[in-house]
Amino acid sequence: MKRRIIIMVALAGMASACSSPVRQDAAAENGSAPLAWVQPPHIDGVVRDSGGLVVRGGTAPSARVVLRGQDGSAIAASADAAGRFELRLPPVAGDVQFTPEVQLGQDTAVSPETLVVIQGGAGPVVLIAAGEPSLRLDSQNALDAVDADGSAIIASGHRGEAAPDVKIGGEAVRPLAGKGTWRAMASGGAATTIMVDGRAYAYPGAGGGAGFSVERIEAGWRLSWPVAAGGRQSTWLPDPVR
Numbered sequence: 001m002k003r004r005i006i007i008m009v010a011l012a013g014m015a016s017a018c019s020s021p022v023r024q025d026a027a028a029e030n031g032s033a034p035l036a037w038v039q040p041p042h043i044d045g046v047v048r049d050s051g052g053l054v055v056r057g058g059t060a061p062s063a064r065v066v067l068r069g070q071d072g073s074a075i076a077a078s079a080d081a082a083g084r085f086e087l088r089l090p091p092v093a094g095d096v097q098f099t100p101e102v103q104l105g106q107d108t109a110v111s112p113e114t115l116v117v118i119q120g121g122a123g124p125v126v127l128i129a130a131g132e133p134s135l136r137l138d139s140q141n142a143l144d145a146v147d148a149d150g151s152a153i154i155a156s157g158h159r160g161e162a163a164p165d166v167k168i169g170g171e172a173v174r175p176l177a178g179k180g181t182w183r184a185m186a187s188g189g190a191a192t193t194i195m196v197d198g199r200a201y202a203y204p205g206a207g208g209g210a211g212f213s214v215e216r217i218e219a220g221w222r223l224s225w226p227v228a229a230g231g232r233q234s235t236w237l238p239d240p241v242r
Contacts, residue, residue: 040111041065041085041102046125046137053089053121059102067098067115092120095214118214118221124237130227133183134235140180142196146236148189148206149227155194156183167195189234199241206234 043057059065061083066076075098079085095118100111113129126145127135133154136144140158147154153168163177168186170193175182191205204217207224215222220238227233 038063038102038104038107038109040109040113041100043100043113043115043127043135043137048121048138051088052091053117053125055087055089055115057085057100058083059085060104064103066101066103068101070097089117089121092117094120095123096120097212116214116223118223118237124221126223126235126237128223128225128233128235130233134237136237139240141238141240142199143194143201143238146194146201146203146238147233148236149231149233150189150206151187152185153188153192153203154183154185155196156181157196158182164197165195168192169194201238203236206232208232 038060041057041059041063043055045056047054047056055067057065059079061079061081063079063083064076065079065085065087066074067087067089068074075087075089077085077087095116098115098117100113100115102109113127113132116124116126116128118124118126124136125138127137131149133147133156134145136156142159142164143155143157145156147156155166155168157164158180159175159177159182163175163182166173166175166182166184168184169188171186173184173186175184189206192203194201194203202218204220204222207213207215207222209224210226212225213223218236218238220236222234222236224232224234
């Protein structure tokens with residue numbers, strides 16, 4: 001797991017690195033049509049309004065996007081000509097998981113990511129995936145998320161013009177700066193202090209147990225879920241700093 005997390009940080013700009021492309025038209029196999037590819041939808045934001053949560057993202061133009069709940073429910077919408085889509089979530093209670101997928105013609109591509117809505121949207125909204133840093137959708141803070149698998153810790157957040165000064169467990173780490181974001185990695189997974197531009201966050205460490213769990217801990221929320229080869233991954237989502 002540690003090796004995969006390192007790879008995903010290095011390829012952070014490649015949103016489709018883990019997705020499995022699907023042929024759009026089976027006729028392409030015999031050369032009667034050009035080969036096309038279907039990629040899973042990319043969710044990049046949520047908006048809260050009086051009606052609840054609206055999920056936004058991008059995909060292939062005019063493709064059909066579906067969010068499938070763990071209970072078998074489904075929410076669907078069609079992307080516009082530019083590939084943008086919006087999906088309004090119905091009122092939900094508790095902690096809910098959705099799997100994004102896209103349908104184009106007869107083909108379907110399922111995302112490796114899971115959309116997690118905590119406390120019916122009153123808590124954080126985040127995209128998680130095995131071996132990948134989580135994408136916080138409900139807020140943009142100096143520290144948005146801390147991911148761990150027992151071998152490595154990845155802290156991530158939003159930044160101003162310059163990348164922040166980051167310390168994990170008292171040691172300075174150099175963040176990788178993206179477009180308005182940053183990520184920094186260190187070995188380990190135990191409880192420790194994470195400093196971002198002088199502000200201290202009490203990271204509670206990786207979670208344990210079995211199955212998928214959500215718990216309130218250390219002024220934040222911790223998600224934990226099983227991954228391949230008997231591993232386990234955790235994401236801590238600190239409360240926004242007011």
